Amino acid sequence: MSFARRDGELCAEDVPVREIADSVGTPVYIYSAAALAERLRALGEAFAGVRHLVCFSVKCNGNLAVLRTLCRGGAGADITSVGELARAQRAGIPGDRIVYSGVGKRRDEIDAALAAGIKLFNVESREELRAIDAVARARGVRAPVAFRVNPDVDPKTHPYIATGLRTSKFGIPWAEAGEAYAEAKALANVSVVGVDCHIGSQLLDVAPFAEALARVRTLVGELRAAGHAIAVVDVGGGLGVDYSGETPPSVAAYADAVRTALADLGCEIVLEPGRAIAGPAGLFVTRVLYRKRGGDKRFVVVDGAMNDLIRPALYGAHQPVQPVAPARGEPAPVDVVGPVCESADFLAQDRPLPPLEPGDLLAFGTAGAYGFVMASNYNARPRAAEVLVRGDRFAVVREREVLEDLFRGETIPEEFTA
Numbered sequence: 001m002s003f004a005r006r007d008g009e010l011c012a013e014d015v016p017v018r019e020i021a022d023s024v025g026t027p028v029y030i031y032s033a034a035a036l037a038e039r040l041r042a043l044g045e046a047f048a049g050v051r052h053l054v055c056f057s058v059k060c061n062g063n064l065a066v067l068r069t070l071c072r073g074g075a076g077a078d079i080t081s082v083g084e085l086a087r088a089q090r091a092g093i094p095g096d097r098i099v100y101s102g103v104g105k106r107r108d109e110i111d112a113a114l115a116a117g118i119k120l121f122n123v124e125s126r127e128e129l130r131a132i133d134a135v136a137r138a139r140g141v142r143a144p145v146a147f148r149v150n151p152d153v154d155p156k157t158h159p160y161i162a163t164g165l166r167t168s169k170f171g172i173p174w175a176e177a178g179e180a181y182a183e184a185k186a187l188a189n190v191s192v193v194g195v196d197c198h199i200g201s202q203l204l205d206v207a208p209f210a211e212a213l214a215r216v217r218t219l220v221g222e223l224r225a226a227g228h229a230i231a232v233v234d235v236g237g238g239l240g241v242d243y244s245g246e247t248p249p250s251v252a253a254y255a256d257a258v259r260t261a262l263a264d265l266g267c268e269i270v271l272e273p274g275r276a277i278a279g280p281a282g283l284f285v286t287r288v289l290y291r292k293r294g295g296d297k298r299f300v301v302v303d304g305a306m307n308d309l310i311r312p313a314l315y316g317a318h319q320p321v322q323p324v325a326p327a328r329g330e331p332a333p334v335d336v337v338g339p340v341c342e343s344a345d346f347l348a349q350d351r352p353l354p355p356l357e358p359g360d361l362l363a364f365g366t367a368g369a370y371g372f373v374m375a376s377n378y379n380a381r382p383r384a385a386e387v388l389v390r391g392d393r394f395a396v397v398r399e400r401e402v403l404e405d406l407f408r409g410e411t412i413p414e415e416f417t418a
């Protein structure tokens with residue numbers, strides 16, 4: 001296992017987590033190269049026999065070393081901005097393995113993606129389609145496009161990460177797909193190559209996938225009948241992971257649902273997994289500063305905070321937590337809170353943890369996705385370090401920010417401040 005106990009001590013692959021924390025400091029994100037590679041491999045294996053490309057969702061973890069690890073395993077990238085394009089390219093991911101999603105692609109971003117020769121633009125509105133056509137014309141190229149269609153299915157996930165409802169800002173309405181594709185076909189500088197769909201994140205059941213993909217299948221048939229050469233179906237991401245005993249679908253069950261809906265269409269399948277690959281491959285490690293009480297509540301104040309790991313504050317998300325050292329004593333419920341001046345600054349609430357002392361380390365699991373990427377400098381807190389482990393070695397793959405980083409780009413114009 002990538003994160004398991006040896007003689008009671010939590011390890012990342014073959015390295016004791018304590019060793020990393022002592023050497024690099026806390027808070028720190030720790031990723032397992034073996035876990036990343038293995039999760040990518042397992043997903044690819046589930047899709048064996050289906051022509052497919054795994055485009056890892058860079059927004060969930062854009063660390064260059066993480067991207068390189070996945071690139072070595074054959075993954076491409078699903079990007080949402082020119083910044084993520086730059087990350088994917090810097091990590092060595094070739095343009096023909098990059099797909100571009102997101103509702104608000106600027107013209108400079110579209111231009112950069114065309115320059116990179118990306119595989120596919122997932123287009124989210126007809127105005128955006130026209131912008132892509134115009135930018136491609138200026139470059140003298142044709143942009144490969146798919147529309148992100150909104151199948152209006154309820155993924156039964158947190159409302160902030162449900163994206164496939166009719167009222168969502170994402171995708172084009174189902175009923176307008178025919179017209180949108182007809183418009184695209186008439187444009188000289190886009191070529192319609194596929195259909196795209198992404199209904200939400202942290203999905204714990206295959207049923208919404210199956211329902212959405214059945215609708216996509218029907219649409220592909222209709223579009224082909226209307227003369228569109230649909231060669232690619234991008235099924236998005238969204239496969240859930242276990243944070244607190246959830247039972248997400250296995251990659252095999254997920255692949256079966258995709259196969260059942262799409263296998264005989266003869267399309268290449270693009271997958272955009274994020275969380276399902278990186279989530280369980282990462283830990284967030286923080287050190288206990290103080291203990292205190294408030295009424296009947298017991299608090300453990302740690303050096304990590306909502307600016308480092310915002311999911312609990314943002315979604316009320318549950319991140320599993322355990323002490324790094326062997327447990328001593330009986331567990332009792334505590335809130336694990338950070339130093340940020342917000343009541344929402346908690347990492348765990350009412351969680352049974354064994355007695356802890358200042359200096360002890362806590363490891364939050366399933367923190368490899370939507371962890372560091374959502375970190376901010378709120379409360380002027382330098383962002384945490386990131387570490388990649390491989391076997392019995394580890395490397396700092398992003399240095400902890402220093403105070404000087406907090407001021408980078410700021411100036412004090414003397415004439416305005418005198």
Ligand SMILES: *Cc1c(COP(=O)(O)O)cnc(C)c1O
Pocket residue numbers: 057059060078101102198200201202236237238239272273274275276369
């Ligand atoms: C966020 C996102 C993904 C990745 O979602 P996960 O739930 O992390 O798998 C994939 N595609 C699109 C369009 C997204 O917005």
